[in-house]
Amino acid sequence: MTTKFIKGNEAVIIGALYAGCDAYFGYPITPASEIAHAAAKWFPSCGREFLQAECETASINMVYGAASAGALAMTATSGPGFSLMQEGLSYMAGAGLPAVVVTVMRAGPGLGNVYPEQADYNQAVKGGGHGSYQCLCLAPANAQEMCDLTIEAFRLSVKHRTPAVVLADGLIGQMMETLTLPEKMCERPDTTSWSVQGTAKTRPNLITSIYLDAPTQEKFNIDLQRKYATYTEDVRSESYLTDDAEIVLIGYGISSRIARTAAEQLRKEGIRAGVFRPITLNPFPTATLAAVLDGRKALAVELSAGQFRDDALMHLARDAKQYHDIPLCHRMGGVVVTVDEVVAAAKKVMGR
Amino acid sequence: MKEIKTVGMYETFDRSGKHTRATHYCAGCGHGIVHKLVTEAMVELGLQDRTVMVNPIGCGVFGYYYWDCGNIGAAHGRAAAVGSAVNRVRPDAVVISYQGDGDLAAIGMNHTFQSANRGEHMAVIFINNAIYGMTGGQMAPTTLVGMKTKTSPFGRDPLTMGYPIHVCETLNQLRAPVYITRVSVADTRRIMQAKAAIRKALEIQRDGKGYAFVEVISPCPTNLGLSPVKAAKFCIEQMEQEFPLGTLRDNTAEATPRAAPAPKPTPQEYFESGETALPPATVDPGFKELRLKFTGFGGQGILSLGICVAEAARMERRFTSWYPSYGPEQRGGSAQCSVVISGTPIGCPAVDHPDVLVCMNRPSYERYIGDVVPGGLAIVDSTVPLEVKPPEGVRVVQMSAIDLAIELGVPKAANTMMLAALMELGATGLKPEHLQSALDASFKKKPELVEKNRALLKEAVNWLKEHVGNPR
Numbered sequence: 013m014t015t016k017f018i019k020g021n022e023a024v025i026i027g028a029l030y031a032g033c034d035a036y037f038g039y040p041i042t043p044a045s046e047i048a049h050a051a052a053k054w055f056p057s058c059g060r061e062f063l064q065a066e067c068e069t070a071s072i073n074m075v076y077g078a079a080s081a082g083a084l085a086m087t088a089t090s091g092p093g094f095s096l097m098q099e100g101l102s103y104m105a106g107a108g109l110p111a112v113v114v115t116v117m118r119a120g121p122g123l124g125n126v127y128p129e130q131a132d133y134n135q136a137v138k139g140g141g142h143g144s145y146q147c148l149c150l151a152p153a154n155a156q157e158m159c160d161l162t163i164e165a166f167r168l169s170v171k172h173r174t175p176a177v178v179l180a181d182g183l184i185g186q187m188m189e190t191l192t193l194p195e196k197m198c199e200r201p202d203t204t205s206w207s208v209q210g211t212a213k214t215r216p217n218l219i220t221s222i223y224l225d226a227p228t229q230e231k232f233n234i235d236l237q238r239k240y241a242t243y244t245e246d247v248r249s250e251s252y253l254t255d256d257a258e259i260v261l262i263g264y265g266i267s268s269r270i271a272r273t274a275a276e277q278l279r280k281e282g283i284r285a286g287v288f289r290p291i292t293l294n295p296f297p298t299a300t301l302a303a304v305l306d307g308r309k310a311l312a313v314e315l316s317a318g319q320f321r322d323d324a325l326m327h328l329a330r331d332a333k334q335y336h337d338i339p340l341c342h343r344m345g346g347v348v349v350t351v352d353e354v355v356a357a358a359k360k361v362m363g364r
Numbered sequence: 365m366k367e368i369k370t371v372g373m374y375e376t377f378d379r380s381g382k383h384t385r386a387t388h389y390c391a392g393c394g395h396g397i398v399h400k401l402v403t404e405a406m407v408e409l410g411l412q413d414r415t416v417m418v419n420p421i422g423c424g425v426f427g428y429y430y431w432d433c434g435n436i437g438a439a440h441g442r443a444a445a446v447g448s449a450v451n452r453v454r455p456d457a458v459v460i461s462y463q464g465d466g467d468l469a470a471i472g473m474n475h476t477f478q479s480a481n482r483g484e485h486m487a488v489i490f491i492n493n494a495i496y497g498m499t500g501g502q503m504a505p506t507t508l509v510g511m512k513t514k515t516s517p518f519g520r521d522p523l524t525m526g527y528p529i530h531v532c533e534t535l536n537q538l539r540a541p542v543y544i545t546r547v548s549v550a551d552t553r554r555i556m557q558a559k560a561a562i563r564k565a566l567e568i569q570r571d572g573k574g575y576a577f578v579e580v581i582s583p584c585p586t587n588l589g590l591s592p593v594k595a596a597k598f599c600i601e602q603m604e605q606e607f608p609l610g611t612l613r614d615n616t617a618e619a620t621p622r623a624a625p626a627p628k629p630t631p632q633e634y635f636e637s638g639e640t641a642l643p644p645a646t647v648d649p650g651f652k653e654l655r656l657k658f659t660g661f662g663g664q665g666i667l668s669l670g671i672c673v674a675e676a677a678r679m680e681r682r683f684t685s686w687y688p689s690y691g692p693e694q695r696g697g698s699a700q701c702s703v704v705i706s707g708t709p710i711g712c713p714a715v716d717h718p719d720v721l722v723c724m725n726r727p728s729y730e731r732y733i734g735d736v737v738p739g740g741l742a743i744v745d746s747t748v749p750l751e752v753k754p755p756e757g758v759r760v761v762q763m764s765a766i767d768l769a770i771e772l773g774v775p776k777a778a779n780t781m782m783l784a785a786l787m788e789l790g791a792t793g794l795k796p797e798h799l800q801s802a803l804d805a806s807f808k809k810k811p812e813l814v815e816k817n818r819a820l821l822k823e824a825v826n827w828l829k830e831h832v833g834n835p836r
Binding site: 013014015016017026029030034035037042043054056057058059061063065066067069070073074075076077078080081082083085099100103107125126127154182183186187188189190192193196197208209210211212214215217218219220221222269270271272273274276348350351352 | 412413414415416418419425428432433434435436437438439442445446447448449450452453454456457458459474475478482625627628629630631632634635636641642643644645671674675678683684685686687688690691709710711712713714716
């Protein structure tokens with residue numbers, strides 16, 4: 013068992029290599045640049061392709077090209093770059109192409125700053141480009157998951173022939189932790205039936221997202237929605253100290269870790285707090301969350317204006333007929349919510 | 365009548381209805397001719413199976429209804445980026461990017477320029493008809509001065525709309541392209557020249573020699589509002605004035621085919637050989653979590669000091685996290701990092717209330733000293749005046765890190781001095797030999813400094829024994 017003490021950003025590339033990723037296309041941006049640095053060094057060292065693109069639009073379209081040719085490809089970026097990539101993500105969703113995009117969220121809108129935020133939730137989870145599509149979305153909370161969920165993102169993206177987003181934040185990307193390397197390489201998927209490789213066998217294949225005939229385009233959309241409905245079998249989440257909890261803190265990524273420490277603190281102060289954290293944001297772990305909450309008090313913790321809380325509420329109300337509102341403990345603009353703030357907010361919810 | 369079997373194009377072009385050989389192009393349009401020339405070159409060179417055609421957005425969007433080869437539809441302007449990637453993951457593929465003037469020279473100009481500059485292995489066929497076709501006759505980057513279009517209804521005024529872009533001439537400024545030429549399909553003689561050029565561009569791909577660019581002046585009667593004959597005449601008489609035909613560069617003879625890549629290790633071989641790795645952390649709920657914060661100016665080695673402590677904790681199989689300040693902060697001004705050492709998986713990696721605070725400058729002392737928990741320890745450089753009182757129950761030790769490092773002749777080693785203080789004061793609870801090993805390991809890339817820093821560490825410990833006395 014080999015371990016490495018590395019940044020979350022670097023762990024992404026180890027995961028990508030073990031997943032069998034053939035090519036990385038990227039453009040520098042803080043706080044995601046270490047992913048490109050690691051790829052620039054480790055991809056060629058393992059005989060894989062690395063290319064620094066001229067912009068994020070190029071990066072994502074290169075990913076589109078490599079995926080069209082049946083290769084496993086990825087890119088990584090942060091907010092401003094992720095916005096530019098939405099065009100390509102929509103095309104990939106439309107053309108049925110697997111690929112992985114890692115976005116390490118920073119504060120916005122606009123240029124914002126490079127400190128951690130979680131405000132690109134909707135863009136990543138709901139499909140930030142044009143059309144009725146959505147990306148698979150996984151939310152790592154530590155260096156190990158930056159690696160493991162990158163591997164899982166490739167697996168799911170190939171399985172469903174659609175792009176997958178690994179939604180991290182500046183804190184998870186920049187911090188160093190111990191990574192245990194994956195035990196084995198992933199098996200190479202066979203893409204010959206649909207990809208365009210420049211071979212006799214793949215000559216009849218076509219990659220496109222155009223259906224000029226409206227009913228045909230509608231059918232494609234209906235099929236897409238059907239496909240999305242099957243994602244629930246890949247749902248993942250983690251519950252911590254929730255069995256006897258009187259209040260459940262909900263959050264993903266870095267927020268879930270702050271909530272974890274806050275829950276431990278609250279228990280010391282006599283409040284039985286637990287934490288629920290979605291690991292997949294799309295598919296959203298609605299059933300598990302509903303079962304964990306079960307009418308108990310809840311508090312959402314996030315580094316954004318409530319995008320995550322609102323989505324959780326939408327899922328709970330629509331699919332589990334639970335909850336009209338959940339209070340929010342949040343900070344924005346690159347200010348990281350503190351354990352003290354979460355503890356105080358939870359006490360307020362509990363009326364203590 | 366004898367049936368002639370089609371090769372390189374599909375039997376029927378279903379774009380315009382089942383079982384027809386009619387294209388979707390207007391009468392007199394140059395696209396159909398260029399499609400045929402590309403097909404002929406592909407077939408004559410035996411490249412049909414190897415060819416990956418990247419179709420654009422524009423009138424050429426439906427190329428895949430005609431070309432019997434692998435086809436990819438790219439987003440508007442992105443064909444050059446898409447094609448670049450295809451060849452990089454399929455080096456045996458013959459990649460053709462087929463693009464019009466709006467696609468290639470307006471929205472996609474940067475991708476065109478950058479892919480040419482990288483010398484991507486790709487043949488680019490550039491249809492220049494001086495106007496947008498599919499969207500209905502708007503001004504193109506190659507629209508001639510004075511030419512009226514839907515978006516230049518009073519004629520293209522170069523003072524406000526710029527001049528026609530000369531793509532071949534622009535790309536000819538770059539070193540990497542192998543072949544750059546401009547041809548026309550406005551009459552038979554020109555079509556024959558165009559065919560030779562397209563064939564050459566594909567030969568360059570067949571031989572793995574690099575980037576080839578063929579601009580084709582092509583008539584668009586519909587959007588020019590001209591008859592097919594007059595549109596062809598416009599190409600010859602007016603477009604060629606602006607865009608002279610001819611080969612700007614042909615380095616085919618000198619260009620060398622790309623070499624096959626050398627074999628490389630697998631990720632397992634690459635990451636799991638050589639150095640012995642530390643074992644993963646073990647769960648030890650009885651261990652009291654220790655939260656440390658290291659603060660100072662950028663360049664004082666604050667971040668590497670934190671890593672050193674974290675690595676030592678890993679040697680004792682503790683859960684460990686290290687979280688730095690980053691971005692512009694890292695490149696000047698203040699620097700700080702948080703280290704958490706725990707017996708269980710770590711929650712919040714940011715340290716708001718440190719058990720141990722290390723301060724290497726005055727601003728960080730004044731900013732963070734109030735956060736230290738009762739019973740905690742602050743190690744502060746002796747250049748920092750302790751005007752701000754520490755909270756009740758916090759021990760403050762002053763360590764001559766900066767001055768001692770200067771005195772010992774290694775001003776950059778002030779962080780090693782601080783490590784000595786952490787070690788001597790037992791501040792981390794970690795074994796001194798582990799902190800020592802972690803320090804050694806931090807100079808993995810500069811082994812000549814290992815001995816030097818060991819000596820410095822020893823000097824600092826001696827200084828502490830003399831000036832601070834017993835560890836707590």
